[in-house]
Amino acid sequence: RITLLQLEQRFLCFRQLEGVWPLPQDFTSSMEQYPLNPHTFHFGYGKQSVAQRGCSVLDSAFKRYFSLVFPDYSSGSKDKPFTAEISVDHDHCDDYPNEESSERYNLSVSERKAVLNAETVWGAVRGLETFSQLVYQDDSAKFIILMYVFNTFSWGILLDTSRHFLPVQTILKTLDAMAYNKFNVFHWHIVDDPSFPYQSCTFPNLSSKGAFHPMTHIYTQSDVRRVISYARLRGIRVLPEFDSPGHTSSWGKGTSNLLTPCYRSGIPSGTFGPVNPALPSTYQFMARLFQEVSSVFPDSFIHLGGDEVDFSCWRSNPDIRTFMQKMGFGVDFAKLQAFYMESIVNITSALKKTSIVWQDVFDYHKRVMVEVWRAGCYLCEVRKVAKAGLRVILASPWYLDQPGPTHDWARYYTVWPLAFKGTDKQKKLVIGGEVCMWGEYVDATNLTPRLWPRASAAAERLWSDERRTSNVDQAFPRLQDFRCKLVRRGIQAEPLYIGHCKHEFQGV
């Protein structure tokens, strides 16, 4: 609900709102502006806050956001002190964010004080991001602050670290940018056909044989912990994907008897296909692998993949065909895939994880969340999944790995995930959207300019009220400002069109 202001005030209100991206769902605003001074400013805990000094998430967020609010912290006159007081209702300081974490917050700013109230520390982190975006440096070098109240919801970004290896630093930088954009799930498509960079304790050969390089192109356990911990402090969940039975060529290098031997003219051709679903050893291997993965990745969701399984190798293999007969599948290889996925879902369910699969698997399966990725009528698919009573994540319209001119950002902005015929209950099953950055043509050299600010367009779609953010022309200058803000914070976000930022990107 917008509090109605007089015309002149409303204009100012809109101008002020330009400063926050993605736009909050709800807010009220006044015309006041208050000066800030780095020497007399501090973040503090509210008396009624359950979390107090010592809360890892908020202590580190205060430190981070102080630098973001005062990027040029130099001298200044001794103004009256200004306190930003943060209070939360629950002490989740040592937990991980999860699917039920509230990200609501209330932020109000008055002359010498900002008050930020949230149910959880994750909501407080979102509110701090907003607070940092509200502070401007005006021409007389004083800091000015405005005021809002609101709350919201969102989803994630997929990075593919198999087609190209992304150094840990690159992942951390992406997590920074995600926090600035209020994305809250990092979907780590960590392994795939080309390489297996995850260093497993249980099966060390998977990376020592399957990574591009066994020492320099892997994620050690400590790398993974670092990513998870860095994400946690920013209120971001880490959702690991170990895609099978297809997309597993690299798995075969460090483990024997896992992949299906393909046959040509009745004899093994020497090549391998998807995971072999006919051998009991396959499921023993998967049970051990997912047991490790479940304990390394604290999130309660796990992505099992299941996409693009090529049946031709299975079809060529006489042992698979015998197994099909035995199981009564006839020649329906979709049934074989369903059997395989069912078994893997059983494994992860026993580990108390919620399984997510790509839409390919949906037809055979009813105990999973479904990610819709294929082009075409993706809303038809979303509707189908929701009608079946399953939760759904939409990725199709946000495949950003293909380079496009930045001006196509509006394509990512004008997506309406709920524009299908369905009940309110069905629409509530659409739990988020995901930006996918596949790795065929992307590595650390071009990831950031290709991802930002195009993913920011998706961020506002997923975070903000559709009715208030449907106009591309209104969004354009706000997105330009926000892109300059990203550049100022060291994110190599590419330009939208002719123009300039006060502080240009300098690192080359």
Place this chain on the structure above:
Amino acid sequence: RITLLQLEQRFLCFRQLEGVWPLPQDFTSSMEQYPLNPHTFHFGYGKQSVAQRGCSVLDSAFKRYFSLVFPDYSSGSKDKPFTAEISVDHDHCDDYPNEESSERYNLSVSERKAVLNAETVWGAVRGLETFSQLVYQDDSAKFIILMYVFNTFSWGILLDTSRHFLPVQTILKTLDAMAYNKFNVFHWHIVDDPSFPYQSCTFPNLSSKGAFHPMTHIYTQSDVRRVISYARLRGIRVLPEFDSPGHTSSWGKGTSNLLTPCYRSGIPSGTFGPVNPALPSTYQFMARLFQEVSSVFPDSFIHLGGDEVDFSCWRSNPDIRTFMQKMGFGVDFAKLQAFYMESIVNITSALKKTSIVWQDVFDYHKRVMVEVWRAGCYLCEVRKVAKAGLRVILASPWYLDQPGPTHDWARYYTVWPLAFKGTDKQKKLVIGGEVCMWGEYVDATNLTPRLWPRASAAAERLWSDERRTSNVDQAFPRLQDFRCKLVRRGIQAEPLYIGHCKHEFQGV
């Protein structure tokens, strides 16, 4: 001419040649490999060399290439000394490269000595680049060197610093990458409609009013000198473009009476069009501006633009129409543009500069070099220009500012600039090709991954023998290697396809 080797040798020879991009026009090679050790290696001047210690170009090139040859300069056993001895026939150490500069060189390597002979220091710089690309580190951490003899020719890269401002550091980094790719002309499209970042001594208001910001978004005289000097040491010419009469909106902010006032319904509309060709003051202004530009930029070529002139504003203006009548042009505004360009060419000719213009102007003009940029049958246009006896530069197929998937590099590779019907003499008039990086969607955040390695595909087309470099499949692994080499040297060149480099890009 390839020296014929036995089959086995030829295979090895090709494998060795993979190491050099763009491929030299001519070479012979042996199978020998020689160890190098940073502790016992040094560059030196040959006894017969005209240039000796104190030659700025070569002294600084030795320093640069030592680091490039030994990027991990650490300890090593005391091997026998290895000398790379450079000799040149002419002492151009304090000159600028020009259109007649020979870039030929001979490089031969034997057990303890490399001998590099060139006519000029510019050829020696090219040979040093090749030398640096021939040195490999094998698994036993010894440096290995191979041997060739050859020589060649090439052209440039256009950067647009008006639509977005590019910090000087970004330009210098691009000059580094150009030297690695043996590009030898930096076409500096320095001003245009959106901004005028060149700080003129004669007309300081042009940048103080016409730049995006009068202090932070300009090129001072010392910035320009730094770019020219940095380019010179790398054998790169700096070709400035001051495009008129169109593309001059930003010029109008800092100077009065230069642009044509547009009229609507018989009265001035308050907007301005191209430069006003009807006023004598226009030519006085241009004479003074180009006098300054001619002395600041030492190159003997100057680019005058002349593209995309919109006649509607001229047509609306009664003073222009009166001038047309007086001059006998009737209503043919192309004649007016020809008259204007003729006057500008007269000004620059008097300053002893050779003028280059975009193809739009060719039809009216016979004393210029022509740059072909329009899409469509660009070879038809090349042929037309060559038949008219004018020199021509081809840019149409190399507009790299539009983002495209990296795998479209082959589009830039399979261009045949001489595939038109014409005499040998006409074909000799095609003096080079140019990669254009326009600035609508490009600034320091995304310039490098968008430019490299796609521009490298053009580099080989322009530098190498067509008959030896027509096969995309053969070029692909070589280009992949070269792209990793660029990344290793700190150039943020994007990947061509799934895979990895030994040293990934780390800067984020």
